[in-house]
Amino acid sequence: MPRAAIQQAALNAHFMKADPILYEVVQQVGPFRVNLERNRFRMLVSSIISQQLSTAAAKTIRMRLEAKIGPDLVTAESLSRLPKDDLRSAGLSNQKAGFISDLAAKVLDGTIKLSTIARKSDEAVIDELTKVRGIGKWTAQMFLMFSLGRLDVFPHDDLGVRTAIRNLYQLPELPDKSSSLKIADKWKPYATIGSWYCWRSLDLAKELKRKTAELPSQALNDNLPLPIRYSRESPFLKSQKG
Numbered sequence: 102m103p104r105a106a107i108q109q110a111a112l113n114a115h116f117m118k119a120d121p122i123l124y125e126v127v128q129q130v131g132p133f134r135v136n137l138e139r140n141r142f143r144m145l146v147s148s149i150i151s152q153q154l155s156t157a158a159a160k161t162i163r164m165r166l167e168a169k170i171g172p173d174l175v176t177a178e179s180l181s182r183l184p185k186d187d188l189r190s191a192g193l194s195n196q197k198a199g200f201i202s203d204l205a206a207k208v209l210d211g212t213i214k215l216s217t218i219a220r221k222s223d224e225a226v227i228d229e230l231t232k233v234r235g236i237g238k239w240t241a242q243m244f245l246m247f248s249l250g251r252l253d254v255f256p257h258d259d260l261g262v263r264t265a266i267r268n269l270y271q272l273p274e275l276p277d278k279s280s281s282l283k284i285a286d287k288w289k290p291y292a293t294i295g296s297w298y299c300w301r302s303l304d305l306a307k308e309l310k311r312k313t314a315e316l317p318s319q320a321l322n323d324n325l326p327l328p329i330r331y332s333r334e335s336p337f338l339k340s341q342k343g
Contacts, residue, residue, distance in 0.1 A: 107252070109133065112294060119287045122269055123298055130301040133294050137250050141215040142208060143175040144248040145230070148240045149200050150193065158192075165191040177208035200235025207233055219249050246293045255285040255292040265299035268306065 109132045116124040138144040150166075151159040169187055170179045180201060188198035207213045213233065218226055223245055230241040239258045245251040256262055263275045266284055270276075276284070288295030 123295060126298045126302045129305055130298060133297060138248045141248050142177055144244055145204055146175060146201055148243045149197055149235055162192040177205040181205045203234045223251055253290045253292045255296060257281050261303055262296050262299045265302045269302060
């Protein structure tokens with residue numbers, strides 16, 4: 102992450118003390134790793150595409166769009182020149198095509214200044230980005246986390262994070278904002294990293310389910326450790342809001 106080199110040993114010590122439940126996930130997953138998207142405009146386009154879609158479906162649309170203009174040329178200028186029919190043929194809905202066009206227009210007219218946005222606070226970044234149609238708080242938070250590399254962002258509106266919290270802390274239902282913030286407050290100043298481990302916990306649950314299905318029942322009883330209980334499998338990194 103850009104603000105400082107985060108040593109995994111320091112993260113381990115932090116979560117071991119602050120949240121032993123999440124620390125079990127940290128131990129199983131291993132080091133925190135994120136490759137930041139340095140092309141800020143492309144990151145926002147990708148986030149808009151990903152809204153309320155599975156990871157696989159969003160990836161397919163991104164690949165189709167990049168095939169039309171080239172992955173290194175996903176800029177406000179190139180997208181503003183692309184006919185709306187080309188956006189639609191890549192798999193975008195009319196609504197999302199409009200959102201992306203509005204983003205390109207606002208970058209070109211200076212409403213959104215991506216070249217200097219990293220100088221702003223988290224809240225100021227959210228305020229600026231949500232001027233674009235189709236960019237809500239969740240999308241702006243994904244930008245903070247995975248483009249600007251901000252370390253202390255907690256995306257409560259992310260369904261994957263809420264599902265992971267429910268499973269890990271054995272809650273009867275998806276947590277409301279007050280409940281999830283109470284848990285995430287323990288992760289500060291690394292709420293981004295805590296959220297990342299929440300997403301990874303869903304991957305662990307999915308892998309555990311796959312292994313369980315493959316093993317004979319006796320082998321499962323004798324050999325398969327179950328250090329964390331997950332109530333049920335849940336979708337990964339889907340948003341309920343923009």
